[in-house]
Amino acid sequence: MGSLSRCCNRRGWVATLFPVLLGMDASTIEALQAHMPSRQTFAARYPSTLSMHSLTTCLESLSLERRNSVDQYRHVSWLDLSQQEAQQDGDLDDFDHDSISMPLYPLGAVYLPTNHTVNHTLINVEPQNIQMAQDLLHEAFVLDGQQHQIVTDPANRPRFCVVLRAMDTGRIASVGTVMSIVEAEKQFHYGTEDIARIRLTCHAEQLIKICHVENGDGWSAKRLMRSQEYLRASVRPFLPTSETATENAKNIQEQLSELSKDWTTVKTMYQLDLGSGGFPPGTISKLGDAIQEVNIEARKDGICRGSEDSLERTFWTFAQEWQSVCYTLRQGQQSLLSAERNELMVEAACAKGSPLKLPIHMEDLEPQHRTQIQLLEGKAQQRHVELGMDPVLDFQVLISQPNIQHCAEWLHFLVKRERQRLESIVAVQYSK
Numbered sequence: 001m002g003s004l005s006r007c008c009n010r011r012g013w014v015a016t017l018f019p020v021l022l023g024m025d026a027s028t029i030e031a032l033q034a035h036m037p038s039r040q041t042f043a044a045r046y047p048s049t050l051s052m053h054s055l056t057t058c059l060e061s062l063s064l065e066r067r068n069s070v071d072q073y074r075h076v077s078w079l080d081l082s083q084q085e086a087q088q089d090g091d092l093d094d095f096d097h098d099s100i101s102m103p104l105y106p107l108g109a110v111y112l113p114t115n116h117t118v119n120h121t122l123i124n125v126e127p128q129n130i131q132m133a134q135d136l137l138h139e140a141f142v143l144d145g146q147q148h149q150i151v152t153d154p155a156n157r158p159r160f161c162v163v164l165r166a167m168d169t170g171r172i173a174s175v176g177t178v179m180s181i182v183e184a185e186k187q188f189h190y191g192t193e194d195i196a197r198i199r200l201t202c203h204a205e206q207l208i209k210i211c212h213v214e215n216g217d218g219w220s221a222k223r224l225m226r227s228q229e230y231l232r233a234s235v236r237p238f239l240p241t242s243e244t245a246t247e248n249a250k251n252i253q254e255q256l257s258e259l260s261k262d263w264t265t266v267k268t269m270y271q272l273d274l275g276s277g278g279f280p281p282g283t284i285s286k287l288g289d290a291i292q293e294v295n296i297e298a299r300k301d302g303i304c305r306g307s308e309d310s311l312e313r314t315f316w317t318f319a320q321e322w323q324s325v326c327y328t329l330r331q332g333q334q335s336l337l338s339a340e341r342n343e344l345m346v347e348a349a350c351a352k353g354s355p356l357k358l359p360i361h362m363e364d365l366e367p368q369h370r371t372q373i374q375l376l377e378g379k380a381q382q383r384h385v386e387l388g389m390d391p392v393l394d395f396q397v398l399i400s401q402p403n404i405q406h407c408a409e410w411l412h413f414l415v416k417r418e419r420q421r422l423e424s425i426v427a428v429q430y431s432k
């Protein structure tokens with residue numbers, strides 16, 4: 001039994017490791033797409049599968065804890081859904097002029113403003129998300145076909161915004177991302193006209209600041225009752241751009257050059273399978289092969305010619321790639337946890353002596369076995385946090401920085417921290 005569950009999980013892990021490969025060039029993507037889920041599906045699957053034993057969910061408490069030691073965390077702030085007031089920034093005047101009202105989609109992920117360079121897939125199954133998607137598609141008058149809808153004119157694309165929700169407090173981050181719908185596909189319950197799910201292909205267009213949530217009162221209860229009412233928020237553009245363009249562009253470029261050195265070291269160390277303890281076999285070396293080279297020198301011409309704009313685009317491309325690395329590591333840890341957890345559950349269920357009934361529920365197990373499993377989950381959670389490669393909170397910090405130079409510094413910090421972690425593993429190995 002134990003080995004069977006492990007074997008199944010290995011397969012699950014193989015399937016979920018591949019998405020990171022899709023950060024590669026177009027031909028690689030073409031070659032891989034035939035038999036693999038896309039990276040976007042991978043990232044987007046998280047919000048809907050966040051379960052009891054998913055890693056890193058206490059986002060707000062973690063972020064508060066880190067504020068004391070890591071300065072960049074101070075830029076992350078959280079809002080109550082029911083807060084009817086404008087946010088503390090105090091610029092009430094601006095907010096009246098600049099802000100617009102938009103549907104709000106809270107979830108457990110952070111999307112970087114890569115715009116048309118990356119397609120994200122969001123699969124809507126909750127009644128309120130289905131309703132939101134339907135309303136948006138209807139507004140945009142894209143009715144070519146019942147199941148498949150493509151919005152060709154970028155200016156007319158329906159838009160909504162996604163925002164990180166902290167599971168521990170139910171609050172949302174104050175900086176989110178505008179998504180524009182590129183394509184939609186409806187799937188119906190078999191033999192009926194009832195929509196089972198709507199798959200949206202979206203571009204993460206730009207960052208926004210949430211001024212306030214318009215109808216957040218009692219949202220959790222409505223959600224539990226499977227209400228079709230979705231949230232709306234008043235939002236305004238949040239532009240982490242630099243003020244003195246040329247001077248800063250140079251700084252950012254230097255920052256990225258430094259970053260690319262650390263990046264290459266990390267890639268090489270992964271390729272050597274360093275730091276592979278705590279991951280399914282092969283995860284780290286495959287990841288090392290898959291990570292895209294960051295060659296700033298090769299991009300320098302484009303960066304200079306296209307000035308600020310393409311510098312920003314280059315930056316977000318790298319940030320996106322790093323986030324994929326983090327997702328892959330989290331997925332690796334998660335797979336190992338699921339395998340161990342399943343094994344324990346099967347053992348515990350067998351120990352009860354009665355015939356094995358599947359699926360096994362926690363409630364059916366003896367208290368001492370439940371405690372054992374909770375301990376296992378707690379340890380995995382701690383390992384994940386200690387690893388320092390978190391695909392969510394550190395990226396909320398990234399999009400909350402006041403300008404692109406701070407963003408570049410923060411990304412460099414993340415990459416450098418990983419390089420140092422790997423180097424300390426090498427040091428320990430050699431000292432033995």
Ligand SMILES: *[C@@H]1O[C@H](CO)[C@@H](O)[C@H](O)[C@H]1NC(C)=O
Nearest residue numbers: 114115116154155203205206
């Ligand atoms: C995103 O890309 C589209 C082209 O697909 C462009 O028209 C639009 O201006 C871009 N948006 C931002 C915020 O850069």
Ligand SMILES: *[C@@H]1O[C@H](CO)[C@@H](O)[C@H](O)[C@H]1NC(C)=O
Nearest residue numbers: 116117118119150182183201
């Ligand atoms: C995103 O999806 C659209 C619609 O399916 C497609 O035309 C486009 O090439 C895709 N872009 C990327 C970057 O994959």
